[in-house]
Amino acid sequence: MLSISELSVSFGGVKALNLSKFELNDKELRVIIGPNGAGKSTFMDVLCGKTAPSSGTAYFNGEDLIGKSEVEIARMGVGRKFQKPSVFEGLTVFDNLLLGLKAKKGFLSSMFFKLADEESQRIREVAKRVNLENELYSIAGSLSHGQKQWLEIAIVLLQDSDLMLIDEPAAGMSDAETERTGALLCELSKENGVIVIEHDMHFVEQIAREKVTVLVRGEILTEGSFDEVKNNQDVIDCYLGTPNSAQTRK
Numbered sequence: 326m327l328s329i330s331e332l333s334v335s336f337g338g339v340k341a342l343n344l345s346k347f348e349l350n351d352k353e354l355r356v357i358i359g360p361n362g363a364g365k366s367t368f369m370d371v372l373c374g375k376t377a378p379s380s381g382t383a384y385f386n387g388e389d390l391i392g393k394s395e396v397e398i399a400r401m402g403v404g405r406k407f408q409k410p411s412v413f414e415g416l417t418v419f420d421n422l423l424l425g426l427k428a429k430k431g432f433l434s435s436m437f438f439k440l441a442d443e444e445s446q447r448i449r450e451v452a453k454r455v456n457l458e459n460e461l462y463s464i465a466g467s468l469s470h471g472q473k474q475w476l477e478i479a480i481v482l483l484q485d486s487d488l489m490l491i492d493e494p495a496a497g498m499s500d501a502e503t504e505r506t507g508a509l510l511c512e513l514s515k516e517n518g519v520i521v522i523e524h525d526m527h528f529v530e531q532i533a534r535e536k537v538t539v540l541v542r543g544e545i546l547t548e549g550s551f552d553e554v555k556n557n558q559d560v561i562d563c564y565l566g567t568p569n570s571a572q573t574r575k
C-alpha cells in the first residue's frame with residue numbers, strides 16, 4: 326500500500342527525517358515509536374502533504390505522494406488525524422460528522438447538500454464504530470478528551486480513507502478510553518491501512534499485532550514484532566531504557 330525510499334526532510338540544514346526504506350502492506354496496522362524529536366510527526370506531515378521532503382519517493386497504491394497537495398492526497402485516500410483534537414467545539418457530534426462528510430464531497434456539492442437518509446445512516450454507522458452513537462446530539466465541546474479523539478477518527482473514516490495516519494491517539498486518555506481506542510484501531514485495520522504513532526508502551530502492546538517501527542534521529546533503528554523491539558538492546562539504550570522517555574502505564 327505504501328512504499329517509501331530515500332525520503333529525507335531537512336529543517337534549516339538539520340535532517341529531521343532520513344528514511345532509506347519503509348513499506349506498509351495492505352490493511353496493515355503499523356505502530357511507530359521513538360523518542361521526542363525522532364521525526365515521527367514529520368513523517369506523517371510528509372505523507373499527508375503538509376511538509377515537502379528534500380528528496381525521496383513515497384508511493385501510495387502505485388502513485389507518488391510527493392509533490393501533491395494536502396487536498397490531492399486526501400482525495401487519493403490518505404487521512405490524517407493530528408496530535409491535538411481539532412473538532413468544532415460549538416457544534417454537535419452529528420454536525421461535526423456531517424461537515425466531515427461534506428468535506429469529502431467538496432465545496433460545490435456541499436452548497437447543494439441535502440441530508441439524505443443514506444447520509445444520515447452513514448453518520449450513525451460511523452458514530453457507532455467509534456462508540457459515539459449515544460452522543461450524536463451532544464455538543465462536541467462537552468465530550469471527554471478521549472471522545473473528541475474518537476470523533477476525529479470518525480471524521481477521517483467518513484472521508485473513506487484507505488490509509489489512516491494517527492498521531493498519539495492515547496495521549497491524555499484515561500485507561501478505559503485507551504483500551505477502547507486500541508480496540509477501535511484494531512477494528513479499523515480490518516478495512517484500512519493504519520499507521521499509529523504512540524508513546525504509551527502498554528497501549529502499543531495492545532495494538533501491535535504486526536510490525537513496530539522504531540524511529541531514532543530520523544532513521545529507522547529497527548523494525549519487528551512488539552516483543553522483538555521491546556527486547557532489542559539498541560531500542561532499550563536509545564528509547565525504552567531512559568526513564569520518562571517512553572511512558573509506561575503502571
Ligand SMILES: Nc1ncnc2c1ncn2[C@@H]1O[C@H](COP(=O)(O)OP(=O)(O)O)[C@@H](O)[C@H]1O
Nearest residue numbers: 336337341359360361362363364365366367368
Ligand atoms: N516546522 C518545523 N520547523 C523546524 N524544525 C522542525 C519543524 N517540525 C519539526 N522540526 C524538528 O524536526 C525534528 C523532528 O520533529 P518531530 O517530527 O515533531 O518529532 P517527533 O514527532 O518524533 O517527536 C525535531 O528536531 C523538531 O524540532
Ligand SMILES: [Mg+2]
Nearest residue numbers: 365366367408
Ligand atoms: Mg510528534
